[in-house]
Amino acid sequence: MDIAELRDRILKQDRRALARAITLVESGRADHRAQAADLLEALRGAGRQALRIGLSGTPGVGKSTFIESFGIFLTAQGKRVAVLAVDPSSARSGGSILGDKTRMERLSRDKNAFIRPSPSQTHLGGVARRTREAVALCEAAGFDVVLIETVGVGQSETVVAEMSDLFLLLLAPAGGDELQGVKRGIMEMADLILVNKADGDLKSTAMRTCADYLGALRLLRKRPQDPEGFPKAMTVSALEEQGLTDAWAQMCELTDWRRANGHWEGRRESQAQFWFHEEVKQGVLAQLQTGDAKAQIAELAAQVAAQEITPSAAADKVLNALDIRTK
Ligand SMILES: Nc1nc2c(ncn2[C@@H]2O[C@H](COP(=O)(O)OP(=O)(O)OP(=O)(O)O)[C@@H](O)[C@H]2O)c(=O)[nH]1
Ligand SMILES: [Mg+2]
Secondary structure (H helix, E strand, O other): OOHHHHHHHHHOOOHHHHHHHHHHHHOOOHHHHHHHHHHHHHHHOOOOOOEEEEEEEOOOOOHHHHHHHHHHHHHOOOOOEEEEEEOOOOOOOOHHHHHHHHHOHHHHHOOOEEEOOOOOOOOHHHHHHHHHHHHHHHHHOOOOEEEEEEEOOOOHHHHHHOOOOEEEEEEOOOOOOOOOOOOHHHHHHOOEEEEOOOOHHHHHHHHHHHHHHHHHHHHOOOOOOOOOOOOEEEEOEOOOOEOHHHHHHHHHHHHHHHHHOOHHHHHHHHHHHHHHHHHHHHHHHHHHOOHHHHHHHHHHHHHHHOOOOOHHHHHHHHHHHOOHHHO
16 A cells, blocks of 8 residues: 555544554564554654553453443543553463453444554564554544553553553552552552442442552652652542543643643653664664574674683674664
8 A cells, every 4th residue: 555645544534544554563574664664754743642541450450341431431522542452461362352352342333432452462572662653653543542551461561651641550459458569660650540440349448459559659759740649549440430530630630730841742752762772772682683693692602601702702792793784
């Protein structure tokens, strides 16, 4: 397909063109990569910005249910909502997409919503680039909100947080005073903690859990990108669609403040730089995997083991031989 035509159709909010463009950025073929790069460059100046919301949570916490409820809440207000996923486990399980199709049934039928399951890629770096590019395509296609979901396992939260304007952490009600082993690093990334399943028998537990997290958040170092009172913790019920209005109001308050105080742009700028550095690193690493470099590294590694050369001197040899201009 002609890239100029694809660009025009995306700008006209053509969903099929968007789906096609995402398939293009997901492709590993060199000619597709080149076309994808042209397309993204052609769309760069479109000047459209969505609110990018990252959402993370452990399996079963209710991410899909929340996205369905929250997505419908937003489309009911006339917003266009796109849903993307970074799922490092999708290559393995494959099952979650099937589950999501049934769980997000209402949202997937909503003409103001666009749901794109995670590409089945094993390499997180590859998924990150593709998702980031898909986000850019959704923005160009005029979506108001882009939700980026990830299962909270390891590094994928960082990836999602680095491409989001807001980062939400979904948590389950927990018994006692255990903080569900949520890692400090993840807590530090969260703008809003949502304790889900605050309904029925779980409601009081959810409220206690929420208070615990609020306490934990207060112990964290204050971040410059937050107004007074943020990050916050609150309860929601994705199933009963409770607390969504309040959660959205908090997101808007935070976003408005950040926009007014230069943090919105600042975050986007530093994220763009972060991804630039990541791409450079990935590119250099990829060069180290090529035939010649690989052979040289193997040979030097043997010499290092035999103490014929020091590790640093050997590394210098490899780095000096790298021709980073070819990529
Ligand atoms: N009571 C209650 N149950 C909920 C709520 N939200 C989700 N659930 C239930 O929790 C289970 C898991 O929900 P999902 O939305 O599939 O959770 P998920 O986080 O997407 O799970 P994975 O995709 O496996 O990571 C389902 O049985 C939901 O019905 C809620 O607000 N209240
Ligand atoms: Mg799910």
